[in-house]
Amino acid sequence: xxxxxxxxTGNEGxxxxxxxxxxxxGLEIISMKEAGADVEIVEDGMSFExxxxxxxxxxxxxxxxxxxxxxxSGLEIDYLDKAPGIYSARFAGEDTSYDIKNRIFLDRLEGVxxxxxxxxxxxxxxxVFPDGTSQTVRxxxxxxxxxxxxxxxGFGYDPIFYVPEYGCTTAEMTTEQKNELSHRGKALRxxxxxxxxxxxxxxx
Numbered sequence: 001x002x003x004x005x006x007x008x009t010g011n012e013g014x015x016x017x018x019x020x021x022x023x024x025x026g027l028e029i030i031s032m033k034e035a036g037a038d039v040e041i042v043e044d045g046m047s048f049e050x051x052x053x054x055x056x057x058x059x060x061x062x063x064x065x066x067x068x069x070x071x072x073s074g075l076e077i078d079y080l081d082k083a084p085g086i087y088s089a090r091f092a093g094e095d096t097s098y099d100i101k102n103r104i105f106l107d108r109l110e111g112v113x114x115x116x117x118x119x120x121x122x123x124x125x126x127x128v129f130p131d132g133t134s135q136t137v138r139x140x141x142x143x144x145x146x147x148x149x150x151x152x153x154g155f156g157y158d159p160i161f162y163v164p165e166y167g168c169t170t171a172e173m174t175t176e177q178k179n180e181l182s183h184r185g186k187a188l189r190x191x192x193x194x195x196x197x198x199x200x201x202x203x204x
Contacts, residue, residue, distance in 0.1 A: 139186035
């Protein structure tokens with residue numbers, strides 16, 4: 001049976017990026033939906049790494065012959081004790097628009113100087129292998145919280161995440177710039193190195 005990679009997401013935009021970055025592994029890469037894994041995932045971990053592994057393990061219990069990958073990501077603001085962190089998507093309610101969420105954080109940081117507005121986007125990617133073992137990688141993009149909402153190219157917290165070396169928010173970057181810098185892109189490339197190493201070991 002030919003091995004394949006199943007990613008625990010139903011997000012087609014995310015799958016496009018995943019397929020692009022992992023393409024040269026030479027394996028079929030499909031979403032959990034395409035694999036027929038219709039399962040509810042309860043993300044009750046206390047870190048990005050734990051939540052990523054929970055997602056991967058939940059799907060792996062159904063698709064036991066596949067390599068299952070999953071990611072968990074979010075924003076950490078140092079001044080706010082790394083909030084919203086693992087609650088980034090659920091902060092102020094899952095149905096609350098990011099315009100409102102972003103405005104809440106700008107209000108909380110009102111008057112806080114640039115040097116204390118440090119923040120990062122975090123992404124953890126977990127892999128669960130058919131033998132039950134797992135491995136997780138974590139990558140970040142460092143920046144700070146802007147003083148105002150700016151840019152329309154991104155989504156989520158992109159309009160308030162300012163990257164000093166680029167002089168703009170991630171919502172003002174081109175898609176190419178963002179993909180090169182993105183926490184998820186970096187984490188997927190790290191996971192690709194893990195998978196290549198694993199495949200090499202299997203051949204020895």
